[in-house]
Amino acid sequence: MTLRKCKVLYFLLMAxxxxxxxxxAQQLGTESVYDQHEVWNPVFxxxxxxxxxxxxxxxxxKYWQNxxxxxxxxxxxxxxxxxxxxxxxxxxxxxxxALPFLWLQLxxxxxxxxxxxxxxxxVTGGRFANKSFTQGYVLKxxxxxRDGKVEKADYLVNDTRMQIRLKTPVKPQGGxxxxxxxxxxxxxxxxxxxxxxxxxxxxxxxxxxxxxxxxEVYDDVLGWNTIPYLGAGEFYLEYGDFDYYIxxxxxxxxxxxxxxQNPTQVLTxxxxxxxxxxxxxxxxxxxxxxxxVTNPNFRPMKGNLTWHFKMFNARDxxxxxxxxxxxxxxxxxxxxxxxxxxxxxxxxxxxxxxxxSRSTEFVKGCIELYSQEWYPYTYPVATNVAGIVNGMExxxxxxxxxxxxxxxxxxxxxxxFGHNWxxxxxxxxxxxxxxxDEGFNTFINDVxxxxxxxxxxxxxxxxxxxxxxxxxxxxxxxxxxxxxIQANYLGVAAYxxxxxxxxxxxxxxxGPDRFDYAFRTYIRRWAFKHPTPWDxxxxxxxxxxxxxxxxxxEWFFTTWKLDQAVKGVKYVDDDTTKGALITIENLQKMALPxxxxxxxxxxxxxxxxxxxxxxxxGGEWTFKYDCNRxxxxxxxxxEHDFPDxxxxxxxxxxKEEKPVPPGVSATDIIQKYIQAxxxxxxxxxxxxxxxxxxxxxxxxxxxxxxxxxKPNDYLMEITAPSLQQPAVYIxxxxxxxxxxxxxxxxxxxxxxxxxxxxxxVMFPVLSYLKNDYQKTLSPQMEYLDSTxxxxxxxxxxxxxxxxxxxxxxxxxxxxxxxxxxxxxxxxSTEQITTDYRPVNxxxxxxxxxxxxxxxxxxxxxxxxxxxxxxxxxxxx
Numbered sequence: 001m002t003l004r005k006c007k008v009l010y011f012l013l014m015a016x017x018x019x020x021x022x023x024x025a026q027q028l029g030t031e032s033v034y035d036q037h038e039v040w041n042p043v044f045x046x047x048x049x050x051x052x053x054x055x056x057x058x059x060x061x062k063y064w065q066n067x068x069x070x071x072x073x074x075x076x077x078x079x080x081x082x083x084x085x086x087x088x089x090x091x092x093x094x095x096x097x098a099l100p101f102l103w104l105q106l107x108x109x110x111x112x113x114x115x116x117x118x119x120x121x122x123v124t125g126g127r128f129a130n131k132s133f134t135q136g137y138v139l140k141x142x143x144x145x146r147d148g149k150v151e152k153a154d155y156l157v158n159d160t161r162m163q164i165r166l167k168t169p170v171k172p173q174g175g176x177x178x179x180x181x182x183x184x185x186x187x188x189x190x191x192x193x194x195x196x197x198x199x200x201x202x203x204x205x206x207x208x209x210x211x212x213x214x215x216e217v218y219d220d221v222l223g224w225n226t227i228p229y230l231g232a233g234e235f236y237l238e239y240g241d242f243d244y245y246i247x248x249x250x251x252x253x254x255x256x257x258x259x260x261q262n263p264t265q266v267l268t269x270x271x272x273x274x275x276x277x278x279x280x281x282x283x284x285x286x287x288x289x290x291x292x293v294t295n296p297n298f299r300p301m302k303g304n305l306t307w308h309f310k311m312f313n314a315r316d317x318x319x320x321x322x323x324x325x326x327x328x329x330x331x332x333x334x335x336x337x338x339x340x341x342x343x344x345x346x347x348x349x350x351x352x353x354x355x356x357s358r359s360t361e362f363v364k365g366c367i368e369l370y371s372q373e374w375y376p377y378t379y380p381v382a383t384n385v386a387g388i389v390n391g392m393e394x395x396x397x398x399x400x401x402x403x404x405x406x407x408x409x410x411x412x413x414x415x416x417f418g419h420n421w422x423x424x425x426x427x428x429x430x431x432x433x434x435x436x437d438e439g440f441n442t443f444i445n446d447v448x449x450x451x452x453x454x455x456x457x458x459x460x461x462x463x464x465x466x467x468x469x470x471x472x473x474x475x476x477x478x479x480x481x482x483x484x485i486q487a488n489y490l491g492v493a494a495y496x497x498x499x500x501x502x503x504x505x506x507x508x509x510x511g512p513d514r515f516d517y518a519f520r521t522y523i524r525r526w527a528f529k530h531p532t533p534w535d536x537x538x539x540x541x542x543x544x545x546x547x548x549x550x551x552x553x554e555w556f557f558t559t560w561k562l563d564q565a566v567k568g569v570k571y572v573d574d575d576t577t578k579g580a581l582i583t584i585e586n587l588q589k590m591a592l593p594x595x596x597x598x599x600x601x602x603x604x605x606x607x608x609x610x611x612x613x614x615x616x617x618g619g620e621w622t623f624k625y626d627c628n629r630x631x632x633x634x635x636x637x638x639e640h641d642f643p644d645x646x647x648x649x650x651x652x653x654x655k656e657e658k659p660v661p662p663g664v665s666a667t668d669i670i671q672k673y674i675q676a677x678x679x680x681x682x683x684x685x686x687x688x689x690x691x692x693x694x695x696x697x698x699x700x701x702x703x704x705x706x707x708x709x710k711p712n713d714y715l716m717e718i719t720a721p722s723l724q725q726p727a728v729y730i731x732x733x734x735x736x737x738x739x740x741x742x743x744x745x746x747x748x749x750x751x752x753x754x755x756x757x758x759x760x761v762m763f764p765v766l767s768y769l770k771n772d773y774q775k776t777l778s779p780q781m782e783y784l785d786s787t788x789x790x791x792x793x794x795x796x797x798x799x800x801x802x803x804x805x806x807x808x809x810x811x812x813x814x815x816x817x818x819x820x821x822x823x824x825x826x827x828s829t830e831q832i833t834t835d836y837r838p839v840n841x842x843x844x845x846x847x848x849x850x851x852x853x854x855x856x857x858x859x860x861x862x863x864x865x866x867x868x869x870x871x872x873x874x875x876x
Contacts, residue, residue, distance in 0.1 A: 031587070032585060032586065032619035033588060033589060034586045034588060034589055034618075035589070036615055036616050038589065039553070039554060039589070039591045039615065040550050044549040044552070044553055045534065045537075045538075045549065046534065047534070049538075052220045053220070053532070053534075053535060054538075055538060056538055056539070057522070057525070057536065057537070057538030057541070058525050059525060059526070059529060063529070064094045064096070065094060065217075065239070065529060066091070066092060066094050066095060066215075066217070067092040067094065067238060067239060067240050068089055068090070068214075068215040068238040068239075068240040069089070069090040069240040069241045069242070070087055070088070070090075070240060070241075070242045070243070070317075071088040071243045072085060072086070072087045072088075072212050072242070072244035072245070073085060073086050073245045074211065074212070074245070074246055074247070075246075075248075075304075076206065076208075076247065076248040076321055078206075078248070078249055078252075081186055081187045081197060081204075082184055082185065082186050082187065083185055083187060083208065084183075085182070085211070086180065086181065087179075087180070087181050087212045087213060088178060088179070088180050089178060089179040089180075089181075089213075089215060090176065090178050090240075091170070091176060091178070091179065091215060092174065092175075092176045093171065093174070093175045093176065093218075094173060094174065095173070095218060096173060097172050098169035098171060098172050099169050099170040099218065100165070100166055100169040101163055101164060101165045101166060102163070102164045102166065102170070102179070102215070102216075103164075103216035103226050104161070104162040104179075104213045104214060104215055105160060105161065105162075105210075105214045105229065106136070106157065106160050106161060106162050106213055107210035107214075108134070108136045108185045108211075109136035109159055109229075110130075110192065110229050110231065111130055111132075111133060111134040111136055111188050111191065111192075112133060112134065112135065112136040113130075113133040115130075115159060116159045116228050116230060117130075117228075117229065117231050120230055120483075122487075125742075127192070127193050127487075128192045128230070128231025128232055129231070130188070130190075130192065131188075131190045132189060132190070133188075134185060134186040134188055135186065136185060137183050137184075137185050138183060138184045138185060139157070139181065139183050140183060141181065141182040142155050142164070142179070142180075143180045143181075144164070144166070144177060144178070144179060145177065145178035145179075145180060146168075146178070153179070159228050160229040161216070161226055161228060162213065181213050183212075183213065185211075187208065190388065191207075191209070191210075192231050193389055193390055193391075193392065194210065194392050195207050195209040195210060195392075196389060197388065198387045198388035198402060200324045200347040200348070200402075201324070201347070202293050202294065202324035202347060203323040203324040204322060204324070205320065205324055205325070205347060205386070205388070205402070206320060206321045206387075207318075207320045207385055207387040207388065207399045208318060208319050209318040209392065209394055209399070211318070211319075214237060214316070215237070216236075217236050217237065217238055217530065219530055221532055227431040232434075232483050232485070233430065233431040233432075233434070233482040234423075234434065234482070235315075235316070235423075236427075236429040236430055236432075237427070238315065239313055239314065239315050239528050240314070240315075241312050241314075242257070242258060242309075242310065242312075242314060243308075243309075243310050244256070244308075244309055244310075245306050245307070245308050245309075246306065246309070246319055246321065247304050247305070247307075249303075249304055249305075249323070250301035250302055250303055251296070251301075251323040252305075252321045252322055252323045252325075253321065253323070253325040253327055253345060254266070254307040254319060254320070254321040255319060255325075255327075255345055255397065256307070256318065256319030256383075256397060257311045257314065257316070257317035257318055257319065257379070257394060257395050257397050258310050258314070258379065258380065258396060259310060259311075259380040259381055260307065260308070260381075261308040261309060261310055262306075262307070262308045263275070265305070265306075265308075266301075266305045266306075266307050268298070268299060270298075271287055274287040275329060278328070278329035278330055278341065278343070279329075279331055281330055281331055282330060282331055282333070282364075283330060284329070284330045284357075284360045285329055285330060286326075286327075287329055287343075288325060288326055288327035289326060290326055290348045290351065292326075293323070293324060293325070293326060311395065311396065313378070313528055314396070314424070315395060315423075315424065316394055316395055317394070317395060317396075317397075318397050320345065320383075320385040320397070320399070322347070324347045325345040325347070326346055326347070326348060326356075327343065327344070327345050328343065328357075329341055329342060329360060330343075331364070332363075332371075332377065332382065333368055334368070334371050334376050334377055335371055335372060336376070340377055340379065340381060340382060341380065341381045342363040342364040342367065342381075342382050342384075343360060343363070343382070343383050343384070344359035344360045344363065344384040345384075345385055345386065346359065346384075346385075346386035347386060349402065350386045350403075354405050354406050355404070355405040355406070355409060356386050356404075359413060362409065362410050362413040363382050363383075363384050363417060365452050365453065366413065366414045366417050366448055366452065367382055367420075369448045369452060370418065370421055370448060373444070373447065373448075373516075374421060374444065374519070375421060375425060375520070375523045375527065377420065378420075379395060379396035382396060382397075382417060383396065383397040383398070384397075384398055384417075385398065385400070386401070386404075387399055387400075387401075387402055388401075388402070389401070390722055391415065391416050392416065393416040393417070393420070393424070395420065398413070398417055398419070399416075400412045400413055400416060401721075401722045404721065405721055407457045407696070407700070408700040408721060410452070410456075410457045411445075411449075411457065411700070414448055414449060414452070415445050418444050418445050419437060419441050421440075422436065422437040422440040422441045422444075423436065423437040425527050425528065426523055426527060426529075426531060427528060427529060427531075428532075429530065430482075431481065433479075433481075433532075433533055434481075434482040434485075434494035435495075436531075438494040438498070439478070439494060439497070439499050439501075440498070440499075442495045442498070442499035443498070443499040445499075446461070446499065446503070459696070462640045463500055463503075463504075463642055463643045463644075464637060464640040464642065464643065464644050464647050464650075465851065466500070466643060467562070467643035469492065470492050470496060470500070471559065471561045471643055471645055474486070474488075474489065475559045476489050476492075477493065477557055477558060478498055478501075478555070479556050479557050497555075500643065501551075501555040501556070502515075503641065504592065504641065504642065505540075505551065506519075507641065508592070508595065508609070509546065509548070509551065509593065509612070510540075510546055514544045514545060514546070515540075515544060517543060517544070518539060518540045518542075518543035518544035519540070521539055521543040522535075525539060537549070554589070560588065560589035561588040561589065561590055561643075561645045562588055562590040562592055562642060562643055563587040563588040563645055563646045563649070564584065564585070564586060564587075564592075564594055564636050564637070564642070564644055565584065565586075565587055565636070565646075565650065566582070566634050566636060566650065566651070566652035567583040567585050567620065568652070569582055569583075569631055569634070569652060570583075571630075576627070576629055579625060579626045579627055580624070580625045580627055580631055581622055581623075581625075582596075582598075582622065582631075582634065583620060583621070584596075584620070584621055584622075584623075584636070585621075586615050586619045591612050591615040592642055593609060593612045594609070594614070594636060595607065595608070595609045595610075595636070596608045596609075596610075596634055596636050596637075597633075597638035598625065598633075598634050599631070599633045600627060600629050600632055601629050601630045601631075601632045601654070607638075608625065630654060631654065632654050633651065633652065633653045633654065634652040636650040637650060656783065657780055658780065658781045659779060659780055659781070660778070660779055660790065665777060666775035666792045667769065669790045669811075670768050670792065671769070672806070672811035673765060673806055673811050673812065674765055674766070675811065676810055676811035676812050677765075677843050678841050678842040678843060680766065682840075683766060683842065684766070685867075686710075686762060686842070688708060688709040688710070688866075688868060688870035689706075689707070689708040689709075689762050689864070689865070689866055690705070690706070690707050690708075690865040690870065691704075691705075691706045691707075691844075691863070692705050692706075693848070693859040693861045694859065694860050694862055695858055695859045696858065697720075697857075700722060701720075701721070702718060702719070702720045703718070704716070705718075707874055707875065708761075708762040709870045709875065710762075711734075712734055712761070713732065713870075713872075714730070714732040714756075714757075714760035714875075715730065715731050715732075715874065715875050716728065716730040716759070717729050725742060725743045726742075726743075727741070728740070728741060730756060730759075731875055731876065732756055732757055732760045737753040737756045737757060739756065754798060755820065773794055773797065774794070775793070775794055775795075777790065777791070777792050778790070778791035778792075781808060782805065785814070787807055787808070787809065787814065788807075788808040788809075789805040789806055789807055789808060789814060790805070790808060791804070791805055792806065801819045801820075802816060802817070802819075803816070803817045803819075812836055812843070813833055814832065814833060814834070815830070815831070815833070816831045816833070817830050817831075818831075829850060829851065830851040831848060831849065831851075832849040832851075833845035833848050834847045840866040840867070842866065844861065844864055846860065847859070847860060
């Protein structure tokens with residue numbers, strides 16, 4: 001599943017509309033709440049290993065898992081959008097238990113109006129809410145075949161599950177039977193972002209998943225795993241072989257998990273020749289181009305065709321079909337001289353060198369990198385499908401948004417194919433532990449992106465900035481099932497926080513060599529098996545050679561925060577030539593290593609790293625640093641790799657003061673700023689203003705449009721390529737305020753309306769000179785990014801506090817921190833403004849970095865229009 005909607009959209013909605021709490025709203029104190037006894041509590045592991053799962057983290061000598069092989073025939077009816085099928089499941093019970101009943105998954109039943117998933121969906125909708133309803137699975141026949149005898153099954157359907165009650169239990173340690181089910185279902189247009197159909201100019205695109213009854217997992221941990229399918233929780237499936245047949249109209253291209261078995265029956269000689277060329281080409285080869293799509297003679301076959309695919313040792317299969325597909329492919333080069341095929345299918349609307357025409361390059365690139373770094377890709381084909389699904393993974397095939405482009409397309413392709421390692425190869429239980437697939441995958445995505453095409457799409461994460469949303473007051477532990485994690489935090493608990501933890505573990509606790517060896521050991525041990533979190537923890541400890549129970553406890557089971565601080569510096573015997581005694585503190589509950597950049601007064605710098613074990617001695621630690629001159633500064637975590645929730649105390653500087661010159665007032669500084677912009681006359685002459693900016697969120701570029709018109713009209717619209725409607729839409733017209741989030745109208749309190757009405761002012765600085773605005777100039781100047789600044793605090797009549805930092809040289813505003821008292825407490829936003837450029841004689845900042853919930857939103861202004869003649873029609 002893609003992270004984009006789980007995380008990026010959340011930032012857009014929360015950051016822009018002001019529902020976040022800043023670091024200062026968390027009421028952080030200077031007194032430590034740290035207790036080393038909690039972190040290093042010796043009792044952590046719940047079992048000591050057994051014959052099924054070793055204490056080393058490896059499968060035990062008697063480890064077992066059951067197996068399910070499938071033969072499936074399905075027919076796609078494009079008139080009624082239905083699938084009719086029959087599945088023969090050969091089930092083998094390798095457990096030591098006799099099985100008197102069996103459980104199967106019927107995931108299509110989530111689309112019923114009376115489903116449990118629908119009942120638990122919020123009325124405002126969401127990614128996993130139904131937009132329309134079907135009958136789910138219509139079961140025509142359910143039979144048991146044993147020893148060649150066929151009998152009608154005794155079964156019960158409960159929501160998305162089916163129980164088959166057997167007259168004779170399936171024998172342990174090798175007993176088997178077959179289940180035959182005939183069924184049909186309607187393909188929903190929007191299948192909770194897992195499957196569905198998209199109408200393009202050249203026909204429907206069908207993305208088909210969860211399309212046959214599938215066996216539940218019976219394991220040595222819980223027995224039958226029967227958590228219902230509610231939407232957010234993904235899948236836990238047995239491994240087996242798949243032999244399946246898809247019958248569809250002859251003018252359609254069908255792609256699926258595994259390898260096509262009958263190309264001569266379903267492809268033209270031209271397509272076969274092009275496909276063979278692609279199998280031997282490192283460059284993308286077009287198999288079915290835009291002219292072929294619209295040429296009815298290119299595929300002259302009539303009626304229906306049946307496409308036959310096989311997939312071995314997989315946990316699932318999916319497929320897609322459309323007459324609108326363009327199709328291209330290239331060779332994947334795997335270790336030991338092996339090869340596979342990368343291919344992409346997409347509509348004409350998605351083609352382009354900045355879009356899906358690069359998809360196969362992306363598929364080939366990420367799979368080759370993952371295969372070299374972690375474990376060889378195990379399937380013969382890797383297919384990327386453009387359609388209505390924003391991002392979803394299945395063995396050997398993934399569904400990505402047809403709207404994705406550039407860095408966004410790389411991000412979603414890289415992420416979804418990363419899932420072929422977690423959980424397709426390493427078969428963890430996604431219904432209970434989403435971090436074991438989403439988190440691990442997000443981690444390897446970052447490693448991959450840094451390498452792909454010399455880092456074309458790589459942007460280093462800023463853990464310090466991310467700390468505020470990741471460890472906010474409403475944060476939830478990673479070790480939470482996905483359906484319990486609130487939608488706003490799924491992207492944190494399942495994706496970004498586990499990935500950040502693995503980065504810290506790799507870089508600062510184990511080191512790359514030990515981590516990579518242990519992580520590869522985990523993958524190799526549990527390839528095509530079912531690991532638990534404890535198997536992962538044990539493997540990383542044993543193969544990495546480190547007691548990590550303290551780290552796993554705090555990072556995965558708690559919402560503890562990190563707050564490291566420099567308390568002070570003294571010199572041995574007050575003699576700078578004898579070295580310094582540096583005291584650091586751990587003020588919050590989490591313990592991690594400490595990394596410090598130390599700069600001396602001669603300009604030389606040094607990096608010091610201390611292990612987390614220093615905090616076994618308590619929340620304060622003093623160490624000696626050898627130096628022969630004064631220390632100019634100490635910065636904890638200079639690379640921002642740690643999620644410190646209070647970075648203000650991470651920096652210690654030798655005192656360097658510069659008082660404000662005599663006679664300079666706050667009013668003088670504000671007037672100088674107005675003059676630097678162009679003067680009050682020019683600012684007052686602006687009747688309307690339009691600003692278009694672009695910001696990058698994760699792997700997607702988002703567009704911000706701001707419009708102003710006197711006396712007090714304002715509009716903000718935020719759009720993203722992957723969204724079918726504006727994420728945020730705000731209109732202020734006088735006393736009227738209207739706010740929509742993803743098309744849903746928000747109810748606003750009077751205080752909330754005031755916040756948005758403030759935004760309707762084009763140049764707020766013109767109001768600062770009024771008598772009812774209190775202005776205070778700090779007596780000391782501050783040093784901000786190598787520039788001395790004046791610090792002016794403005795208190796507005798409605799209770800806002802604005803602290804502005806003005807350059808002493810240019811007079812321009814460089815930084816602003818706005819604090820508002822609201823129903824949730826003190827809410828602050830920080831904004832950095834740089835790259836001032838003239839437009840119609842007025843200077844505007846073209847780079848604006850806003851920090852909300854610790855998340856930087858860096859906006860690059862693309863266009864500014866002054867007095868362009870905006871009308872009331874532009875504010876609807």
